[in-house]
């Protein structure tokens with residue numbers, strides 16, 4: 001049996017200085033608090049000496065796994081140079097050109113550090129570009145933690161209001177009470193819900209914003225034709241379309257969900273996997289919209305924007321992902337799809353009601369007997385007790401998913417990792433009956 005004694009002691013110590021003992025309170029929700037000391041490829045080792053097959057990947061960014069030689073080499077080279085200039089250097093446009101080559105909507109782009117920042121800027125840009133104020137967003141979608149973004153994400157069932165007129169639900173104490181005044185909330189994956197909002201208020205709506213795959217509420221895919229219909233509706237009502245591709249970007253495909261589904265938004269945000277684990281985010285989109293940063297009075301800044309260390313990682317990551325005809329992401333998605341099938345099969349054999357949703361490189365487990373899972377409300381019947389038991393036991397058996405039931409698969413995961421994972425999860429499922 002694994003011991004987590006050293007991790008537990010470290011957390012106790014950390015609580016005396018760091019709020020909650022963690023750097024991001026989301027992490028405190030993990031069933032077993034782990035302190036890591038090293039990792040390589042798809043494997044991590046904690047300070048008690050336990051090894052894990054890592055499906056958390058730092059909550060998504062480590063698309064090449066840990067210590068990928070190309071990334072290590074780029075960091076080494078960059079470490080001999082100044083850590084930052086706060087001014088221009090060649091990596092900025094080199095990385096911008098790589099993103100432009102991959103992302104259909106990226107006529108122009110700008111760089112920042114976190115996904116939250118990128119979304120904040122994207123919302124400002126679409127309001128400025130359209131001269132309108134309202135943004136339509138969807139229940140269960142996560143766009144960052146700031147006041148303007150944290151709305152109707154993981155709201156409790158009693159807060160949601162009627163399905164045909166969902167309430168905008170604030171996500172935090174201390175959030176400005178008027179944060180929700182500038183948004184309209186709808187159910188996702190339901191074209192008629194959006195149609196009805198646009199019919200009534202289309203002239204006030206700057207943009208429709210969404211995760212094109214609902215990764216933050218169980219990796220739910222858009223229904224066939226949904227994204228195309230949203231695009232059409234936006235065009236009809238003169239609204240912009242904003243895809244938040246912080247997860248799907250450089251995970252679903254090198255050009256994100258927009259390339260995978262062939263639906264081009266006006267503006268898109270990227271983060272997480274762009275730099276393989278370093279802090280880089282991106283707002284990309286139509287040139288006339290992004291150029292508002294130059295001469296359109298839209299303010300934006302950031303001390304760390306475009307810093308060389310992070311961009312060296314972005315350059316190495318994007319080069320690796322683009323090489324060999326995109327083999328790295330194809331592999332991650334193929335292996336992830338095989339894992340999804342394997343996990344479904346295990347659950348069936350153990351008589352556990354389980355659905356697995358997503359695309360290979362990102363998927364999530366739903367402990368539910370429901371077959372219709374299309375939006376956040378559909379996930380509320382998931383058995384959270386069983387999920388929690390699964391997560392605790394998965395970690396005890398050496399499999400480390402995101403602590404909400406998501407699995408991220410990297411280019412570094414191997415067939416052997418997948419086989420070992422399924423063998424470990426078979427033991428986990430045997431304890432869940």
Ligand SMILES: Cc1ncc(COP(=O)(O)O)c(C=O)c1O
Nearest residue numbers: 114115116142143144244246247
């Ligand atoms: C879709 C989406 N948008 C925005 C964010 C915020 O990104 P960050 O945590 O880098 O601020 C996240 C983070 O999980 C995300 O999943």
